[in-house]
Amino acid sequence: GSKGTVAGAGAWQWGGDRGSRTGPGSMRCSLRVWVLLGSLALLFLTSLLFSFSLRGGPGLPYLDPGPDWEESRRVKLVPNYAGSHKPVPAESGQQKTCACTRCVGDPGVSDWFDENYDPDISPVWTRDNIQLPSDVYYWWVMLQPQFKPHSIQQVLLRLFQVIPGRSPYGSWDPARCLRCAVVGNSGNLRGASYGPVIDGHNYIMRINLAPTVGYEEDVGSHTTHHFMYPESAKNLAANVSFVLVPFKTLDLLWITSALSTGQIRFTYAPVKQFLRVDKDKVQIFNPAFFKYIHDRWTRHHGRYPSTGMLVLFFALHVCDEVNVFGFGADSRGNWHHYWEQNRYSGEFRKTGVHDADYEAQIIDRLAKAGKITVFPGK
Structure with a gap:
């Protein structure tokens, strides 16, 4: 058969008849041809195996997205949500999307922002958008x-039997001024006395541990949204929205378990077996939105965006006015959390996966764009 012919040809070229048919020049030529053919075959097999694995083959069973996932290559929009953020022309001729002095959604303020922002x-x-x-x-x-x-x-679908599984955020409203505070965990909050200012917002978004008891004067006492991973999750008051930032399917299994059976106690670290939060206020951060930030805003700098960036852009898509507290280093250039006693710990900057x-x-450019x-803190 053909396999025998190829093998025979190979044997003849490499070790069989060394007579007049194969001089040194043709031997070198044959070697190049066979190396090239071998490389092409290896490349073909590699690409074949890779495409097979992406189709959910037995090599990578955890990558099985089911038969319907190939339907769409672009981000699925929520029905009745697409296009709902179209700005309303104001009497002055300028388009206004809210009643605040400066509105996130107002177009024509920054070309850079308008080009990258997808409301x-x-x-x-x-x-x-499941x-x-x-x-x-x-x-x-x-x-x-x-x-x-x-x-x-x-x-x-199992998770959405436990939590609402819908977005509570609507479209732009020219009569509304929804003011949001995004509160990071930087040590620059210590001594800044921002508490009353932060508490004066409609939405107050906090990240991971973010204690408020004992730090009310600097960071405020109210919270409306708390963004956490399974590994950083804690119980929340009944009026607070728990926003899960999932990095893996196991995170979704955990939140379902933590709000019902309590079966999961470990992901890559110990996690809370049960979570006391308001089930009706639990929201799941959308991976499509996660990748949108990675592609459009952080531009693939770092392996993925930091939680601070995820929360900031969450606010930029649900709020009319966004004020940012507790981001970056303190005035002495130290990176630490506001509840840490050692301001030189540098804990804030040791993530490694973010730029x-x-x-x-x-953040600076968003501020300059208004x-x-x-x-800034202290």
């Missing part, structure tokens, strides 16, 4: 690969 991508993962585009899905699951087969849609300097540039106001 129709929902920051919340819901029943309506299907992720395949490119988003594969990027997301590779952030923290879990080598276990899970049907993501089945996991989400803190590039993210600081984005889309956010940054309170």
Whole structure:
């Protein structure tokens, strides 16, 4: 057969008849030809195996997105949400999207912002946008690969039996001024006395541990949204929205378990078996929105955006006015959390997967464009 012919040809070229048919020049030529053919075959096999694995083959069962995931390559928009943020022309001729002095959604203020900002991508993962585009899905699951087969849609449908699974955020309203405080954990909050200013906002968004008891004068006492991972989760008051930032399917299994059976006690670290939060206020950060920030804003600097950036852009998509507190170093250049006693610990900057300097540039640029106001702290 053909395999025998190829093998025979190879044997003849390399070790059989060394007569007049194969001089030194043709031997070198044959070697190059066979090396080239071998390389092409290896390349073909590699690409074949890779494409097979991306189709959910047995090599990578945890990457099985189900039969419907290939339907769409672009971010799914929430029904009745797409286009709902179109600005309303004001009498002055300028378009106003809210009743605040400066509104996030007002177009024509910054070309850079307008080019990158997509108001129709929902920051919340819901029943309506349950299907992720395949490119988003594969990027997301590779952030923290879990080598276990899970049907993501089945996991989400189970979760949405426990929590509402819908977005509570509506469209722009020219009569509304929804003011939001994004409160980071920087040590520059210590001694800044921002508490009353922060508490004066409609939405107050906090991240991970973020204690308020004992720090009310500097960081405020109210919270409306708390963004956490399973590994940083804590119980919350009944009026606070718990926004889960999921990095893996196991995180979705955990939140379902923590609000019901308590089966999961460990992800890559011990996690709370049960979580006391208001189930009706639990929201899931949308991986499509996560990737949108990575692609459009942080521009692939760092492996993925920091939680601070995720929360900041969440606010930029649900609020009319965004004020930022507790980001960056303190006035002496130290990176630490406001509840840490050692200001030289540098804990804030040791993440390794984020580009803190590039993210600081984005925040600065957003401030210069008039889309956010940054309170520098001390």
